[in-house]
Amino acid sequence: MIQPYLQLLKQLLSQLLKLLALISTVRLLLPGWLRRRWRMVVASALLIGIVHICATFAAPALSSGHAYQLLRVKLPLNRMVVLPPQAPARQILPYLPPDVLYAMCRYDLSGGPVAVTAVVADAGWALSLHTPQGGNFYVLPGQQLRRTEVSLLLVPSGPEGALAPRPENPADTAIASPTSEGLIVVRGPLRGLAWAAETEATLRRASCAQVKR
Numbered sequence: 001m002i003q004p005y006l007q008l009l010k011q012l013l014s015q016l017l018k019l020l021a022l023i024s025t026v027r028l029l030l031p032g033w034l035r036r037r038w039r040m041v042v043a044s045a046l047l048i049g050i051v052h053i054c055a056t057f058a059a060p061a062l063s064s065g066h067a068y069q070l071l072r073v074k075l076p077l078n079r080m081v082v083l084p085p086q087a088p089a090r091q092i093l094p095y096l097p098p099d100v101l102y103a104m105c106r107y108d109l110s111g112g113p114v115a116v117t118a119v120v121a122d123a124g125w126a127l128s129l130h131t132p133q134g135g136n137f138y139v140l141p142g143q144q145l146r147r148t149e150v151s152l153l154l155v156p157s158g159p160e161g162a163l164a165p166r167p168e169n170p171a172d173t174a175i176a177s178p179t180s181e182g183l184i185v186v187r188g189p190l191r192g193l194a195w196a197a198e199t200e201a202t203l204r205r206a207s208c209a210q211v212k213r
Contacts, residue, residue: 067093068132071183075106078114080208082200085190098190101199105184105208109156109177116152116184118206121199125188129154131179138175153211156180184208 074092075081078116082103086096096102107114113192118127127150140150157176186206 012026023118030170058209066185068181071104071106075104077106077108079210080105080184080206082159082206085196088188089167092115094124101188101190101196101203103186103203103206105206107154107177107182107184107208108210109154109180111210113156113171113211114154114208116150116206116208117213118150118155118186119202120186121188121202122146126185126187128185129175129177130183131177132181132183133179136179137178154182154184 049080070093080103083092084090085101086092086098091101092104103118105116116127120127120140120142123142123144127140128136129138130136140148142148151172153172153174154177155174157178186203188203190196190199
């Protein structure tokens with residue numbers, strides 16, 4: 001996952017070295033005090049830039065699993081849970097918008113594939129699959145005036161996924177999960193108290209269960 005960042009950092013360092021060579025060719029145009037210390041000034045600027053870039057790239061890698069660790073404690077395994085409306089005193093995760101209702105399932109494929117069903121009722125609805133690091137590897141957004149019945153089979157990626165049971169229903173979609181654990185999120189917009197019960201009932205139709213081998 002960090003390999004693209006390293007490649008980008010390598011390209012950036014190459015460009016900075018070219019810039020350093022360019023500065024050395026025009027140092028005679030600099031003021032006297034800067035001509036004597038230009039290497040120190042440039043080196044300091046480069047060091048500050050490199051530290052900033054490294055810190056920026058490292059932050060997601062160091063903190064990305066924190067949210068999932070919170071959910072490991074709060075969500076049962078391989079079971080869909082409809083969450084109460086999010087409010088400052090009872091948010092399952094920080095900064096979740098209060099105008100959306102959620103159903104979540106923490107899945108683990110080590111014991112077998114996981115079957116997922118849900119209804120994506122309208123525009124504003126969505127079903128998404130996430131790795132523990134927060135990566136989104138599948139999303140199905142809702143469409144205006146179109147109700148979509150979703151039936152997925154989550155299987156491991158690689159050789160294990162090839163040996164996993166195939167969906168019994170040909171209409172089911174097999175999705176390879178890049179990690180053995182992850183999170184399934186179904187979200188429905190809360191358009192007002194009059195629609196809250198209907199939205200919650202639709203979320204309760206979502207399911208997440210392990211298929212025994």
